Amino acid sequence: MDSNDLREMVSLLLLAGALGMDAFSVSLGLGMQKLRLKRIAIIGFVIGLFHMAMPYIGILLGQVISGRFGEWAELLGGLLLLGIGAQMFFSAFREQEEMLFQPAGFGLLLFAFTVSIDSFSAGLSLGLSQSKTLFVIAAFGVMSILLTWLGLLIGRKVRGFFGRYSELLGGSILAGFGLFTMFG
Template identity: 60%
Template sequence: MGELLSIFIMSLAIGMDAFSVSLGLGMQKIRLKRIALIGIVIGLFHMIMPSLGIIAGTLISTKTGGWTTLAGGLLLFGIGAHMLFSAFNHEVNKVIQTTGIGLIIFALSVSMDSFSVGLGLGLSGAKTVLIILSFGAASMVLTWAGMLIGRKVHGFLGVYSEIVGGSILCGFGLFIIF
């Protein structure tokens, strides 16, 4: 039960970047059908990228032995720290294209950190299918929530959600290390 709770909380942390970006995107007067499609695409990318990371991490861990758990914890902590620092270094965002290749690039950029998290989890030997489904579902729902809230609220939560997500990843990284 504790592991399921950990996976759930980590999934929320991974989806926080999609949530924060979606808050701003939701302020662009996007139709509900488009919001649904964007959430699904981001959810799929949040399943593909950590899958690739877990595969790479598993391959690395079979070759390198026992220190991989430490490396996975350090990687999660580093990603969380990066999220925390980037929350305080916001530049003005350009308008994001939500159609065609623009949507693919957007989803890829939002899910790039989940590859690194998947790599760290692959190094530590986590439950692959459950994590991938959880990451995809959480990021999809958080994207939808961010876009819908962004339609109502104008920009106030974005930085705070990245800080929360980064703090959670740092905490999980420290938990794995110690």
């Protein structure tokens, strides 16, 4: 392995960490819901799978799709996060009602898709630069799984400190991250 390959791998690992940080940030908010450890493990794996599939699709389509599509995908992802965060925030005021968003089934798939949008955009640009596809996919997946678990577990602990207000804080984090995704 020459120095250019090593530099490329280090750069890709840093990119994987940066892209996994959105999963970490959003997982902090989600972790403030009442989640069991088994659910936390499943959420981490599903987000990891999406962080592997989305850049792979992006890499495959990188030669075909223009940069404009990536901007629209980020806007859509930001809107979805904002909506989920707002719903979580306002549901904290209604004790007896069940949340519309649950991190299971379709809700989990939608959530994982939303936090993986930027991986798709990164995959588009990596597809243009002919990066090492297998390494990219593995790095993105592993990093996002680990950071998602970390965020969920920290959020779970913080929930105990904040009690009933944890949903307000969690919803605010998700909505804020959605706004940051759209405008930041």
